[in-house]
Structures are given as structure tokens and as C-alpha cells.
Amino acid sequence: MQLTPNLPEAYQLLQDGILAFARAEQEGMRIDVDYCVKKKAHLDKKIARLDRKLRDTKFYMHWTKVYGAKANPDSNWQLAHLLYNVRKITPAKLTPSGKGATDDEALSQIDIPEIKWILEMRKLKKVRDTYLDAFIREQVGGYLHPFFNLHTVKTFRSSSERINFQNIPKRDKEAMEITRKAIFPKPGHQLLEIDYSGVEVRISECYHHDPVMRKYIEDPSSDMHGDMACQIFVLDKLDKSIPSHKMMRQAAKNGFVFPQFYGDYYVNCAENIACKWCGLPKGKWKKGEGIEHDGGYISDHLIANKLDSFDKFTEHIKKIEDDFWNRRFKVYNRWKDKWWEGYQKNGYVSMYTGFRCSGIMRRNECINIPIQGSAFHCLLWSFIQVDKISREQNWKSRLIGQIHDAMVLDVHPDELDMVASTVHRITCEDLPKHWSWINVPLEVEAEVCPVDCSWNEKVDYHFK
DNA sequence: GGAACTCGCCAC
């Protein structure tokens, strides 16, 4: 079961990778410092307004009565004490150390207007302090030079710091706009981002060789997340033009399929899907609850299909989990058991890319490490080749960053199509030739910003 | 006054 580690090859990959990353770091990315300063001042005002509004309430008067001059709306410790000890509210969830949680999920369930303002302030402060502040602090002559590390992660993925280029907001529209409007290409250039689609899922197939997974990867008319959405929400077929169906597919993907691949189990998945994605409560369900669906509500649909309570839904997800691993992906499931056995016997796991990981691991870790690592190494190898060619051929375009399965380039407009097709060839053709263990097709998607426009202006790029 | 910790939150 175990692969043979190839440490010289692994070493060489890191060695070449570090040098390619160093060149991207040196290149840097342009940043609009004036914009950051202005936007920061704007956020300061917004936050100050919320802060004044909060301090002017009975809720906060009470806070100062308890804490005096030390009262601080940023202190979650104080907030937890006030809510869960003084006011005796039952916390909706606990932190890992067993105290009442004060995160977004827990606080959203408390019906006090001041709490909503605190959450709003948190969001604005996150953008201001973690991103805009860091952009201003770390820039040199209007350029950011984020570092990309290859020595910090136990799966042999990369990390990034000063600034962390790998966690700039993308899901929250407002946060995305504010932060990405600061990042620009060099004058006259444009930003191009090319990412591998579903690369971890594809690379996982190289380890477990599950035929059903293989079909999902190879057959463009198949849709794993859509199939799971139908099973979870008891639908005959998915119609992507219906908004609630689109949400259901998202819920299946992010609330079931991915968590299951990372080693989560049905209890968490059921709660996630029912409460977070559908807006349904924990107990018995009534008609007219949760998000809208089919002219009515999601609870109407689920009740009509005999799922009339959270507990019944959890049992339903349990059956789906059982079906997922023991019927649909049974070969993958057997591989997980064998892989875990192999680790327990040998004390290490190896990757196709030559790396050996040893040390104490939990089951999920030991299974996820080789997949996460070698999926990243696909990007790393491609990054190294693109860097090499860009220098050999004297491109005006350069690599400037990387986000696990995506590379970001600063491109001269005259070279856009040439660069994109070169990257396409390297990522999808050269790589599988270089590593013969890649027995699945690889695909990339690209997005490009207009000339002199910020990273917020990305539009789909179609390969010529 | 700094190190180490917890908590929360951003990304893949």
C-alpha cells in the first residue's frame, strides 16, 4: 500500500520552488496606498459612528457598570461574561475550551440590537486592521512583497505572510471589494489568475482509484454536488435556473461533500445544512420556516417528504453518509482504511511527489496529508515551469503570487493570450507527462482584470 | 513589558 518515498526529487521540488517564489516575492504587487489611507479613514468614521451608537445604550451602560473604565466592546471575554453569566443567556455554542462562544454564529442567535452592531463593527475592523493596515504597513515604494514559505506546513503545502496573500476576502462581497480594490498590476499591465479546478478531488483519485469518482471527474455531464443535493433535499433532478436549487447544490457541496472528504461526519453535516444553509431550528419543524423554496418555504418541502424535524433530518443525513461511503465511493472508503492501516504499521505516509510524513497523526490527518500536499505540488511544479519559461523567453509578464491551487501573474496586455496558453499547456499537458501517476484529466480556469484595473475587476478569461 | 495563550475570522 505504501509508496516509496523519493526524497531527492522532493528536495529538488522545494529547492526550485523556493527560488521561483523568491523571484515572485521580489517582483511584488502594486498597491494604491492613497486608496488604502482614504478607505481606512472612511472605515474609521463608520466604526466610530457605530461605537458612539453602542456607547449610548442601556446595554453598554450596564457593561460599564460591571467593568468600569476597563469596559471594552472589543473584549469577547467581557461580552461572554455579560451575556452568559450576568444575563444568564444560554450560549448557543461553546468554544473548544468549553466556554460560551462569542463568534458570529453564537451571537447571531441573540436578539439584542446592540449585539448586531458589535458584529457589524467586528466585520469592519477585520477589514481595516487585518488588511488595509497591513497593506500600508508592509508596502515598500507602493509595492507589496508577500512571502511564500515552503517550510512551515506539515502537508508540504505553502504558507504566506507579510501580508498573507492567501486569505484576502473573496466570499463576502463588501470585504472583497474594499480589500481587492487596493491591489493593482504594474502600470500598463493587467492581473491574470489561473487556478486548477477541483484539484484535490482529482488528485485524490490518483491515490484511491475509485471508479465512481473517476466517472465524475471524466464525464462533463455528471455532477457530484448536484447528485448529492438531490439526495439530501429529496429532489428528482436539479434545475440550476431555480435559485433555491442553486443554494441546495451549494449546501450539498460545502455542507456535505467537502466536509465528508475532510473526515467530518453526519451529525455536523446535518446541523450545518439544516441550520446554517436552510435556516431551520433544532427541534420540530413547522410549515413556513427557513429559506424560500418553490414559491413556499424549505420546511414545507421537507415536511412533505416526511422530514418534519431536525432529528429526522439528521437520521436522513446519516443514511446518506452511509450510502456515500459504502455504496457510491466504496473503493475510496476501502483505500482510507488501508491507508490508515499502512500508517499505523509503518509510522509514516508518503506522497507521489516524493515526500514522507512521519510523526503522530490522527486518522483524518494521515488521510488528508498526501492529498492536500500533492495537489499543491501540482501547482508548485507548474509555477516553477512558468517562472522558468518567463525568464528564458524574456517575458514582460511575471508571476507575482500563488494561492495553493492558483497562480497570479502581472501580465503585459500584448502577452496575455500567449501567457495564458503557455500556462494552460504547462498545467494541463506538461504536468501529467512529468508525473505519470496523474491518471486523471486536469483542468484550469482563468480570470483577468482589464489593463490598469484592480484585482476586484476580475472577469472570466476564455483560453484561445 | 514581552511571551504564550485563547478566540475569532480570512483563505484554500
Next chain:
DNA sequence: AAACGTGGCGAGTTCC
């Protein structure tokens, strides 16, 4: 049998 994988970073708090 066990129960979500990998990071960085800011603010608050605690410890020395």
C-alpha cells in the same frame, strides 16, 4: 473507532 484538513494574523488576556 472516531468524528473538518491546512495555514496567518489581530485583539484581548494571562503569566512570568
